[in-house]
Amino acid sequence: MEVLDLSLRDPFRIARHMPDRLATTVLLDVTAEGLSGVGEAFPVAYYGETAGTVRSVVPLLAAALESLGVPPGTIGEARTWLIRAAEVMDRAIGNNGAAKCGMDIALHDAVARSMDLPLHELLGTPTAVRPTDFSIGIDEPAVVAERASRMAHFPALKIKVGGPADLETLEAVRAVYGGPLRVDANTGWHPEAGLRLLPELERLGVELIEQPFRARAIAEMRWLQERSALPIVADESAVTIDDLPALVGAVAGVNVKLGKCGGVGPALRMIERARELGFKVFLGCMEETSLGIAAAAVLAGLVDWVDLDGNLLLADDPFVGLELDAQCRWRLPAAAGVGVRRVAHRHEGLFAAVDKSVDEMVDGTGSAG
Template identity: 45%
Template structure:
């Protein structure tokens, strides 16, 4: 198999602010794997928080190109070789992994969900994210997102209650809040109990990732479930989280791709944990790869492609929040034809 890479710079429609920073451009990479006249595509969305950049991903992919072999069906063997070559670097491995699944699906003329034996009718509703801003601007964004029945509200500041109150005043959507580890335990107890008045469904990553005892204490003191993101990076994190939280957020870019995500889903179920599939700022390529797995999970937060202006691909569609999986082979993603019209973009900000 031949591997090619190229930059994939994604421009956010508006600066995207969370508790630990702001993002305007996502420097991703596109991977193309060619075999037997067909091409499979993958995307890496590196996060500095997890120790990856576009430069480190590019270096990893260059090294991985020599380890792919000639049989794209041997996905488990290929990924095992990559783990031996370079540890960690999950976004680089996720790009290879999804490109392999895309290629195999095309060789078999099957969409990924059929390849995995999943029912597309059971795909999840995705939330739509409202980044940190003033209460007025957050409420305005929420009002414009009326086509999405679930909103994820970024929190982790001194103004969280004011922000959520402003959003609830203009929206009857289901509200989830995500602090990105922005609170101390005491702040989390106080703030979440105040936010519960506005009918939030759950809170995501309220406190620092390594504070398991804090999560256990917090869970006893609040009336809503806790889903963790930064606390759960890989398969090995799941057993220690059982009893501390109610669920985990799996991202292809954190865990290393579709293969690892499937293992994490089943392991979480064995530990009686709920599962959400999340994302970084990604194009429709990586978002669609994750969307194919949503028939297996409870929640989805797959809106990274809806937050950008220059999505180069078409894949999964969103209708009233429902993820509609493509029926084309593999991931089912094709290049987007940019006409300058309103159909070029599915999201609102």
């Protein structure tokens, strides 16, 4: 296992916490019986996970998976084996979606590579995918608008709200960007404030409203959805497939993320269940590298809206091999497995330089004192 602290291009603030400047993610390998795969676990403290919990939980998951043996030979048998692997992990420990996601991606990568298949071929998912939007964190309205104008080639923007100047921010973005806006309050609004904003959001061409209220405030979200022409999408309220039934009739859509529900297999089944229950589906992410984003991208042909931009927020993505086309759709890699490649220590020199300058500063202070 390897814990990476990756710099973000811009500070990323959402309603639930102060700006992030680093994204901490965990890479893990599985190797057994000729199988070899790599996965990514992006822990989010809101869901009770840290790099430390991932480090503790992954060995438990690996031990539980020992009972499964190696995957059998056909595509159908391999898919069944991967579903059973996810079930084994769920029985071994509750929650810990990111840790399970890391293992699940690594297993999918390993199985697909052993069969010399790209992941989307193993899963049978469509290569025609929807374009991704680009997310912009909470900041001064002029700063958000400047970032929006830089990213105006994206067919939709996701604007984080729940800060002190939401309406001003959206007005400033609308002045520089003509496409659809998706707003995500990350639990940050109070019901009355959300209701007051509704006509303004419609006027400004907002396409959907994500998680306006607290995760458990499902009755309040239902109350707002009944008054809103715009779809309300549950994210923090829709962690795993088990959360879906309680949301029926309360919200129009759900945001499915590999890191919440336990990986690419559980996300695929959550999308299918959400469809059966009549939800619109948003496919989202954390600030994963291209590894985690490529694993999610194989599902981007199955959903209504795609927000797979975590790797684009990173200043130094350690993987290559995942590219956007001119319409901002991910091209699913043709290589076997997840299909991305690690860049060998690209940022080591930079970190060394930063450490040196800090040392010099400390030395300077010391000699002055």
